[in-house]
Amino acid sequence: MQDLKLLKTLYEQRLLGFRYFNDIKSTSFVKSDIKDMPSSLPELWNYMSDCSLCNLSKSRKTIVFGEGNENAKVMFIGEGPGELEDNSGRPFVGRSGELLDRIIQNVLQMQRKDVYIANIVKCRPPLNRNPSEEEALKCKPFLMKQIDIIKPKIIIALGSISYSYLTGDMDAKISKVRGEMINFGSSKLMPTFHPSYLLRNPSAKKEVMSDMLKVKAIL
Ligand code: URA
Numbered sequence: 001m002q003d004l005k006l007l008k009t010l011y012e013q014r015l016l017g018f019r020y021f022n023d024i025k026s027t028s029f030v031k032s033d034i035k036d037m038p039s040s041l042p043e044l045w046n047y048m049s050d051c052s053l054c055n056l057s058k059s060r061k062t063i064v065f066g067e068g069n070e071n072a073k074v075m076f077i078g079e080g081p082g083e084l085e086d087n088s089g090r091p092f093v094g095r096s097g098e099l100l101d102r103i104i105q106n107v108l109q110m111q112r113k114d115v116y117i118a119n120i121v122k123c124r125p126p127l128n129r130n131p132s133e134e135e136a137l138k139c140k141p142f143l144m145k146q147i148d149i150i151k152p153k154i155i156i157a158l159g160s161i162s163y164s165y166l167t168g169d170m171d172a173k174i175s176k177v178r179g180e181m182i183n184f185g186s187s188k189l190m191p192t193f194h195p196s197y198l199l200r201n202p203s204a205k206k207e208v209m210s211d212m213l214k215v216k217a218i219l
Pocket of ligand 1 (some may be wrong): 085119
């Protein structure tokens with residue numbers, strides 16, 4: 001009976017875009033069955049507030065759960081918290097956050113409080129390295145549950161890490177996939193450049209502007 005439940009969970013997770021590795025213990029998937037998770041954001045936050053499913057829990061200061069409007073039409077998903085986010089508990093603070101705020105205000109003509117902002121992983125990877133596949137997969141059910149609760153009309157994947165872990169397409173190049181809206185469950189998904197990339201490559205802002213205008217057109 002327990003095995004059947006696990007098998008059903010694995011099939012459901014695969015439909016949601018998961019890939020499986022032998023070294024992930026089945027118990028983590030039982031806990032991560034999104035149907036068993038609380039169905040409001042505050043309760044979900046509380047449910048995972050002592051999460052230790054991966055090694056990032058050992059070095060984090062704060063779980064950066066995500067923030068914004070529970071009924072947001074637009075959800076931004078970045079990679080993972082940096083130092084400022086780990087200290088403050090809030091996603092996208094600092095220079096990349098200021099740029100994201102400007103994109104939200106100037107292009108989408110919305111406020112940060114109108115959208116929802118989260119990350120692929122909720123705990124800071126040491127030295128701001130990319131999250132590992134195992135870390136991303138352990139955290140993904142919580143993100144999928146957030147998406148399930150918020151039901152955004154459109155999800156904006158910021159950068160290739162976000163796009164790859166959301167879609168399972170690990171070889172995707174963001175410069176190739178950006179700007180093309182795809183279906184993602186009952187939402188749309190728009191991949192675009194990460195704000196940190198824009199800080200290093202300001203000339204790519206025009207592409208992001210064009211991507212965000214496509215988003216604005218469907219809101
Ligand atoms: N801050 C975040 O919260 N996420 C990122 O991807 C980068 C900075």
